[in-house]
Amino acid sequence: MIIGVVVALGIGFVVGLVLTDDGDDSAAVTPMANTNQAPPPGQPVNAPAAAQGGDAAPGGGSAFDLRKGAVFVQSNSQHGNEVVALARNEDGRLSEVGRYDTGGVGTGSFQDSANGVVLGTANGEASPQHNIDNPQLLFVPNAGSNSITVFRVAADSLQLVETVPSGGETPVSLTVNRGLLYVLNSGELDDRLILNRPPDDATDFLDNCTHGEPPTVTGFRVTEAGDLTQIENSTRPLSGGQGSGCSQVSFTQDGEQLVVTERVASLPTKTPQKGAIVTFDVTPDGMLGAKQVMDPAGIGPFGFAFTKDGTLVVSEQDHSNPGKSTTSSYTIREDGTLKAISKAVPNMGTDNCWVVITNDSRMAFTSNAFGGGTVSSYAVDENGALTLLHASATAEPGKDPNDDKLTDGTTDMALSRDSQYLYQLNSNLGMVQVFRTNSDGRLTHVEDQKVFDGPGVDTTGQLAPFGIAAF
Secondary structure (H helix, E strand, O other): OOOOOOOOOOOOOOOOOOOOOOOOOOOOOOOOOOOOOOOOOOOEOOOOHHHHOOOOOOOOOOOOOOOOOEEEEEOOOOOOOEEEEEEEOOOOOEEEEEEEEOOOOOOOOOOOOOOOOEEEEOOEEEEOOOOOOOOOEEEEEEOOOOEEEEEEEOOOOEEEEEEEEOOOOOEEEEEEEOOEEEEEEOOEOOOOOEEOOOOOOOOEEOOOOOOEOOOEEEEEEEOOOOOEEEOOOOOEEOOOOOOOOEEEEEEOOOOOEEEEEEOOOOOOOOOOOOOEEEEEEEOOOOOEEEEEEEOOOOOOEEEEEEOOOOOEEEEEOHHHOOOOOEEEEEEEOOOOOEEEEEEEEEOOOEEEEEEEEOOOOOEEEEEEEEOOOEEEEEEEOOOOOEEEEEOOOOOOOOOOOOOOOOOOOEEEEEEOOOOOEEEEEEOOOOEEEEEEEOOOOOEEEEEEEEOOOOOOHHHOOOOOOOOEEEO
């Protein structure tokens, strides 16, 4: 991330089977000590009548079924973190079902991470990564209270399973596969995103994973019911430096390796603050084995996703340099090392941080948080090579590319289970923007759904919401 950059230019985001409900949610484990008091966990807050049973029969009698189509986002509020559940209609539009306390608190400021909310089961992810088709459990990090919350996804509500300590400081990204959950704890102790400066000076933005403890990953065993048990001695450091900019942790599709990105890490003999991509072998007992720390193809690796055959596609935000966003693709070898396929393919955006890939593995979308906010589309060929389709995929053909329905704060995103709809979180506006995907890589605007209220970055707000999952 660049220090002293103008707000309008960028911040380096800095961007199935249903379990029987017996009516007795598990009690939340007390989170690690914090100065903010969270409300009682697992209860809907200001839920619509359908979520409270007003117009819906409990247990799936509502007009919507969260297990068949939904979007989930977290508030990351320092006054009590909550998840908002939105049912997805056949036309992609959203209807709020309820708001559910996690039993933890957020930081009140944006966390520069991807995979901040994960939907799936103990055996894999339905979103944002997509390697299973079962939205049974929802996993949420509470970055302000150092804890992880698990919900069961019912037809018309979320049901609390438990909230447990994350095993480190400031959890920001999660991944689940083969009965294991690993969490990325950033170690960041400064909750601010925006550092206010005198009126005659530029605004500073805080790089995450740079103040406090070095970032780590920690493992948990996950039962089919969603119960978490921390694996003893599973915590591992990343590249080793405090100036990390850690962004995302995810298992590969087969669960045999764990991948982590660091966007501002400095490696010996390499370009300072170019970033790093770290991989770990996952051993049969759930521990992490050999680690590889590698120089990325582009500057500032942030979010990433996998094709069905395992190609790794990584966004690169180049420290929010205006117009310098790129995306690269890699093959992951058996020993965890990377072989670049496409190196730093530009999209002319600013602050390229998040990636999603369609179910057929033939198209990738990346989001640029600033410079006006854009979503870019890439074609992915059978060898994993990338070709830019549209720098601004939401702009109408032949029209002004800046007239794209988006604005600064275009952060995390997720695709519906059939890849027909893309859901874009704008953390500045507290909004989920809905787009229909088209075969040529363009996106057609459907609606804007206001989810959270709060000041934006231009009025000293800290862009609290982060993390989105869809089905």
